[in-house]
Amino acid sequence: MSELEQRGVRPVAISVDSPEESAALCEKAGYTYTFLSDPKAEVIRRYHLLHQGAGVDGKDIARPAEFLVDTSGVVRWRNLTEDFRVRATPEDVLKGAQLLP
């Protein structure tokens, strides 16, 4: 991820986890980038990424997706995985980052 940051791309992770839960994950995994909390899945809904009832205890969560957004707010690259086990690699994202002006 730091290669992304070196290229001027700021990673921002979003889920329904609370700030406390995300802080615990960051500490455990050593992540230093920004984690945002969307507990009612409002932003997840705004992005049409809702996965109803798929979380623990039937919680609404996000289906996995990545969007590379340029400084004018336009999406330049996105990844909508068909299998939540398969995630975009940093290399995929870096290739997408070449699409940034």
Next chain:
Amino acid sequence: MTNQEKVSGDGKRKWNWRIWSGFLLAVAVVPGYILFLARFPITRNTPWASWLMFAAAGGLLWTGIRRAFANPEVYRGKVVGPILAVLSLGAVALFAFATLYASRQLPAAAGAPAVGDKAPEFALADTNGRMLALSMLLSEPMPGMQAGKPRGVLLVFYRGYW
């Protein structure tokens, strides 16, 4: 006599280690994937290593059960072997279901922002409780040693940590 095997000295039948090691190997596939192999994309995305483990387990169970039926006076396992084989098939079914079906049951997200669309604005709390807006993330200098504005933001929506 076609039986080439020798009964052990005290006349007791031999423990059929193949059916047990085959079974244990099959049972180890699911936790082995979750706890270890899922950490590496090469073994996570298409879990070939896990399927190899199942194949090895199947080989052990097959040869062990065959021995038990061919030489029941030498090897134990005529009853236990098939039971362990059925249980192992249960582990195969569980793994196949989870990796070939369950993980693909994702909503299509047809309305999600496409390339060329504006990313919807939002403001959410970070791990310190501070509200951060997308417009702010795109215009403020990146945290850390970077000087100057970012060229872009990578929004990573994920399922959550549990």
